[in-house]
Amino acid sequence: MRQPTTYNLQPNHGFGLLEIIIAVAIIAGSLFALAEVSALAVRLTQTALAEQQALFLSEAGIENARFARDSSWATLLASAGAETIDTFTRTTTLEDVYRRNSDDDIIPVSSPDPKTIDPNTRKVTVTISWQGRKGIMSTSLSAYLTNLFQS
Numbered sequence: 001m002r003q004p005t006t007y008n009l010q011p012n013h014g015f016g017l018l019e020i021i022i023a024v025a026i027i028a029g030s031l032f033a034l035a036e037v038s039a040l041a042v043r044l045t046q047t048a049l050a051e052q053q054a055l056f057l058s059e060a061g062i063e064n065a066r067f068a069r070d071s072s073w074a075t076l077l078a079s080a081g082a083e084t085i086d087t088f089t090r091t092t093t094l095e096d097v098y099r100r101n102s103d104d105d106i107i108p109v110s111s112p113d114p115k116t117i118d119p120n121t122r123k124v125t126v127t128i129s130w131q132g133r134k135g136i137m138s139t140s141l142s143a144y145l146t147n148l149f150q151s
Contacts, residue, residue, distance in 0.1 A: 047132065051139065054088060054128040058141040061090050061126030065145060073147045076122065088130045097121040097144065106144070120147035 069076040082091040098115040100107045107115055122145050129138040 043133065050130060050132065050137070054130060054137075054139045055141075057085060057088055057090055058126045058128045058139060061092055061128075062124060062141055062143050065092060065124040065126070065143070069145050069147070070149075073120075073149070076145065088128050091127045091129070093125045093127070095123040095125070097123055121145070 065076060065079055068079040077094065080092050080094045082089060084090075096109075097118045098107055098109050098111070099105065099118045099121075100111070101114040101116055106118075106121075107113060109115075123142060124145055125140055125142045127138055127140040129136055131137075
């Protein structure tokens, strides 16, 4: 007849398996965190790229206005409007410029000081808008242009 097999149970028996499970959980959590950080980095890079492209487009819009001014003052005055470039919309606006009568400084139209419209200066504002992750994003750039070649 066969003798029954006896098992010796030791107090540390099974802890190796528990350690492996804990190590796998820590590694899986670390990999998940790294994946999330990587995804966040990609999103931030895409946002920064779009903002940089918008800034370049707004600077190019100001340069276009300068070029139009150099061609003729009438060309500049007709250059306002909107255009679509890839996923961006560039809007160029021209505003009258008011000068204080006493010292010829540029002042806002709402100023109570006596003022006069300067027919040879315009404020050019270029606004770039695009669809971002959180809705419509926009940036703008302004410059004053003077009729250098007035007759």
